[in-house]
Amino acid sequence: MVKNVLGGVLQTCCTDPLTGFYRDGKCNTGPDDIGKHHVCVTMTEEFLLHQASIGNDLITPRPQWGFPGLKPGDSWCVCTEMWKKSHEAGIRAHVRLEATHENALEDVTLEMLSASARLN
Numbered sequence: 001m002v003k004n005v006l007g008g009v010l011q012t013c014c015t016d017p018l019t020g021f022y023r024d025g026k027c028n029t030g031p032d033d034i035g036k037h038h039v040c041v042t043m044t045e046e047f048l049l050h051q052a053s054i055g056n057d058l059i060t061p062r063p064q065w066g067f068p069g070l071k072p073g074d075s076w077c078v079c080t081e082m083w084k085k086s087h088e089a090g091i092r093a094h095v096r097l098e099a100t101h102e103n104a105l106e107d108v109t110l111e112m113l114s115a116s117a118r119l120n
Helices: 045-053 080-088 102-106 110-117
Strands: 037-042 075-079
Touching: 037 080, 037 102, 045 080, 075 080, 080 102, 080 110
Parallel strands: none
Antiparallel strands: 037 075
16 A cells, blocks of 8 residues: 555545656656655646746646646646755645655655645
8 A cells, every 4th residue: 555644545646637757646656756756736836936946847848758737726746855945945835645655754744744735
């Protein structure tokens, strides 16, 4: 059973657009996922722009990688370290804890994730 950061079964992050390193809608991970796409985030314009400014362009479509480009309101499994950089810069976007892979806790704390989970 794949677990989320709360210890329960990992829930689906998003199927439209289809997210996840394995494009299964979940923040599943494995040895090929060197970016650690563990954190399920609902995008805001501010988060998208900040991610682009630190080298993680989530806006531009990349069809060769099955990436549609994101807009505010979309949910996506983002790399834990890139999420952490936005968090540390004070940029917040809603984190869905039930859809965030437990391995995110190797790089960030549950308290950090929970602070963003309380956002509306």
